[in-house]
Amino acid sequence: MPRGRKVNSSGEKSKKLLQEKAIELFSQFGYHETKISDIVKAANLTQPTFYLYFENKESLYNDLILQFRNEFLENVNRINVGNEDNFIEKLQTNFTALFKFFASNPHLTKIGFYQTEESEELKNIFSQILEEKLKERVEFSDHDIRIFINSIVGAIERLTLTMLFTKEKEPEQLASELINIYFAKELICR
Incomplete structure (x- = not known):
């Protein structure tokens, strides 16, 4: 969790949403066919937000x-x-x-x-x-x-x-x- 974020903050919700969308996409399309851009689009967030919580797609996976x-x-x-x-x-x-x-x-x-x-x-x-x-x-x-x-x-x-x-x-x-x-x-x- 990024420093300074409180539990149940919008940041925590964003991270959880990214994980949920990634799980759905990875299970449907597989690791190689799922792109970070697909995950952030499904979560209705931005790529910089993704990188606040995850180093890359592999670390999330x-x-x-x-x-x-x-x-x-x-x-x-x-x-x-x-x-x-x-x-x-x-x-x-x-x-x-x-x-x-x-x-x-x-x-x-x-x-x-x-x-x-x-x-x-x-x-x-x-x-x-x-x-x-x-x-x-x-x-x-x-x-x-x-x-x-x-x-x-x-x-x-x-x-x-x-x-x-x-x-x-x-x-x-x-x-x-x-x-x-x-x-x-x-x-x-x-």
Whole structure:
């Protein structure tokens, strides 16, 4: 934040507006096709105003990626599968929270979870965290847990695009369907 600016000042509002418009444009057209002039035009501001808050387009983009990464990982790290009695219920609650996060940030999710080079790394981290949380609760004696976990992450990725963002299904519905598909009672052994 520039020195001397008060919280909720018009400067803070201008910065937030530039970020919001950048998120929309980056998600729609991608990083390379979006120009600073497009962002300031969409925000109805000037390029000098842009440079008050951001060094360049790359720094703005990197800030947005970092914002998504931090919020996404906060959600993923909150995954708690609970004890044996409420394992399925807790997992469904966690998946619902993740889908709600995506639904509340669709443009930022398109950038951070699909378009950036870092998105694959994020999905790998997500897979590792899920594997850690689930390996103590689900029996995988005849199957490779990594295939199971990666298929869940892939399903979440695909369902977010095809059903959540299109508003065909609500977060609760998607989480419930995932649980019903992946965690039938006969899979739960511990």
